[in-house]
Amino acid sequence: MIESILIADTATYSGTPESLCDLATFNFIFGGNATGKTTVSRVIANEDSFPSCVVSWKGGTRLQPMVYNRDFIETNFNQSNELKGVFTLGEKNVETINKIAAAKIELDSITKKIETLTRTLQGEDGTGGKKGELAALEAEIRNKCWAQKQKHDAKLQGAFEGFRNSAEKFKAKVFQEWAANSATVETLTELEKKAESVFGQTPTTEKLTPGLEADAMLAHEGNPILKKRVIGKEDVDIAAMIKKLGNSDWVREGRGFYDVNDGVCPFCQQATAEAFAQSLNEYFDEAFEADSKAIDDLVTNYRTDSSRLQQQLSSIIIDPSKFIDIEKLRMEKDLLDSTVTVNIQKLTAKKKEPSQVAELQSLGNVLSTIKGLIDASNSLVVKHNTMVANLSRERRDLTAQVWKYLLEVELKVDLDSYKTKRDALNKAVDGVTEQIALATKEKNKTAAGIRELEKLTTSIQPTIDGINALLSSFGFQSFLIAKADNGKCYKLVRADGADAKATLSEGEKNFVTFLYFYHLLKGSDSDSGMTTDRVVVIDDPVSSLDSDILFIVSSLIKGLFEEVRDGKGHIKQVFVLTHNVYFHKEVTFNPKRRGKTMTEETFWVVRKSGLVSKIEKHDCNPIRTSYDLLWGEVRKPDHSNLTIQNTLRRILENYFKILGGVDPDAICTLFDGKEKLICKSLFSWVNEGSHYAHDDLYISVDDAVVDAYLQVFKAIFEKSGHLAHYEMMMAST
Structure with missing residues (x-):
């Protein structure tokens, strides 16, 4: 149903x-x-x-739906000159009838089995059962997948593109990746860091940080002149004294003043012998001068090279690569600057006192650290630029890694649990579905058997007899149903055999069509199917x-x-x-x-x-009509004696006007004596033409008179053949 x-x-x-x-x-x-x-x-x-x-x-x-409406009338009466025959089971072939009955019991049993299995499969309303459990499981995993989207959407939304506005689509994508994703599992921190550049605004290439020209600086530190004591020639007569006093640098300093003082000592202001000037020149020979020049050149070159190096570092710091550790680089530059300053001081002292040994602070460590910072930065720049050059592939790879992270870290437990439950439910659904299919096949086979049995014992004649009997009993004598020439349909004919279809009134047409439908309910318009x-x-x-x-x-x-x-x-x-x-x-x-x-x-x-x-x-x-309310007054045990007469009159007027063709006088002749007078009183509306003339008509009566009116009122329905209507209305609630 x-x-x-x-x-x-x-x-x-x-x-x-x-x-x-x-x-x-x-x-x-x-x-x-x-x-x-x-x-x-x-x-x-x-x-x-x-x-x-x-x-x-x-x-x-x-x-099977069987519907009587105006479409049925149009199809079966207006569009054809004949009505399809209504096949019903004959009653004489008892053995076949019993077989059909037994098969019908079996068919009903199979149908109930299918209904039970269907309830197991999908519940009473189609949303429960095993399929309902499966739907609930799908909804649960969908919500868990969607929760991960919401959790990571702020930083990883680029990987979710195309699936961010639908929980169902997001779940479907999870399942798709679950089946085929072979990416490596990265940490969430690494994924988020990559996503900043890969999923951010379309990135541009970055320039490499140039390396420092530091070889010369390191070479200066190992210059042998630094450790050499630069002094004059030792076999000159004044060499012993200078060596004894250890004042070679002092003498060298004074020599500059001596040369411009016309042979007078700048310290004691005494004129010197010509041999003294020659001794000084011999002491500070070409080797001495060459070493002194080497010291001067070292000082100059160190200043130049260190300045160039510092400028390179400053340029890097002013416009740094986004991949370089700029704070660390600043610290290392500060260290380099201070070291250079100290070394220049030492070189200046060496220049002033060539005979002294000088040792520079090495820039090796700081330059190595700076080089490491630059190399690390440039390595990232190369990777970045490679990524930019292969952005589509990088995005694809990162997207796969993000989904892999969700599968293997965030959702692994949930997905494993889901798979176990889903497989069990699918197995149950498949099993019940298979049982339904087998039962349906068995049902169809049984139904086919019933149809074959029905063909052995069907006839359209019982319907002809039934409809004609009803027409006759209801006073329709001017036409009847007859079997058409093909033996499978009906036709409407007059008593003389002439076609009656075209001359039927609207009421006659509707009535005979309803009778046809009424009998069709008990049979079929083909030679099988009457027991469906x-x-x-x-x-x-x-x-x-x-x-x-x-x-x-x-x-x-x-x-x-x-x-x-x-x-x-x-x-x-x-x-x-x-x-x-x-x-x-x-x-x-x-x-x-x-x-x-x-x-x-x-x-x-x-x-x-x-x-x-x-x-x-x-x-x-x-x-509930006004007519119902009138009957309600009659049903009341405590009805008003003052108004009951008019209530009864109104009921009779409403009812018998609806029927039409009722002769109140003929009904009154069925009564005698006082009852006849009461009957005429109740039917007085007929002569007046309207019950409104009696709306306020009443006489003072006692309970005995009221009972007499009520008895006659009931008798009117009984004697006119409408007692069933009286009993229905008196029992109505």
Whole structure:
């Protein structure tokens, strides 16, 4: 049976979808003309034609929908001169009938098995069961994957490009990488550092830091002149004295003044012999002068080379590479500057006193450290520039490394747990699905067997006999159903055999079409299929019928209800849709109902506001008319003696005007004496022409008189053949 119906984006159903949920065995839908009732019946009849609508079947088992609406009338009556024959099972072939019954029991058992398996697979509403567990597992791992995206998005979003706005897409990407990612696992710190350049603004190449020209500086430190004591020639007569005094540098200094003082000693101011000047010249010979010049050159070169080196370092510091440790470089330059200053002081002293040994502080360590800083920086520059030159590959590699990190570090435990649970659930789903497939195959085989058995014992003649019997009993004598020439269809004929289809009134046409549908419910329009379970929809069957037929149709439908309740036949669920208040009252009557809706039924009202249809569910029968209220006054044990007469008159007027063709005088002749007078009094509205003439008409009566009126009132329905309506209304709640 149908559990729920969702209607959206079709006909007058627009905007918010409308739903009929928790449907029962009997479902009554009331609504005015053109409110959207027929759309409901059409969706049930052919849900595949309404892709935006959903019909949910219990256990996923779809039954045969059999729908009576104006489409049915158009298809079966207006578009063809003949009606398809209704095949029913013959009753004489007992053995075949018993085989069909046994096969039907087996078919029902298989169907229940499929429904049970389907519930195991997907739950009652299609969202539970093993598939529901699997969906919940997928949602859980999706959320865990998405949590990692949110955790690392700020720094690693470049790796997530294309998957950052959808948790489902992000999860799918995780699974894709899970199956194929072979990248190396890097630390998060390393990944974030790489991401700054690879995923940041499109980077540009960086220039290399030039190396220092420091070889000359290091060579100066090993110049042999530094350790050489530069003194004069030792075999000159004054050499012994100079050596004894150790004042070679002092003498050399004074010699400069002596040479310009015309042979007078600059210290004692005494004139010297010519031999003294010669001795000085011989003492400070060419070797001495050469060494002195070597010292002078060393001082000059050291100053020049150190200045050049310091300028190179300053240039690097002013415009440093972003990869160099600039603070460390500044510290090393400060150390180099101070060392150079000390060495220049030592060289200056050596120049002043060539005879003294000088030793420079080595720049080897500081220059080595600076070179290391430059080399390290340049190595990173080379890698960076290589990355820039191969940016697409670098981004691809880093992206793979980021996903690998998520897989192997952040999500490893979750993914391993997910895989274990998923594999178990998939195995269960596959197992149940296979069982359903096997059971469905068995069901189809059994159903095919039933169809073959049905072909052995079917006939369209019982339907002819049944429809004609009903037509005759209801006073339709001018036409009947006959078998068409092909032996498989029906035709409508007059008593003389002439074709009656074109001359039927609207009411006759609708009535015979309904009778045809009524018998079709008990059979099939082919020579098989009459034992298939079905859902019946009856949409406005009394649109053009008179009152007699209204009650006949309602009685036939209520007879179907009883068959369903008793488990007879193959109807499992019924929908009745109408705009006729009195038909709705008749067809929904149930003496067992007490106020609230029974578990076997649901009530719905369809309304249209602003060209949009809305469906409302009610927990009790929502249709209560002024006619119902009049009967309510009669049912009251403490009804008013002053107004009861007019209440009874109004009921008779409403009811018998609806029926039409009722002769009140003929009914009154069925009574005698005082009862006849009471009957005429109650029917007095006929002569007055309007009950309004009696709205305020009452006489003072006692309880005995009221009881007499009530007895005659009941007898009127009984003697006119409408006692069932009286009993229904008196029992109504």
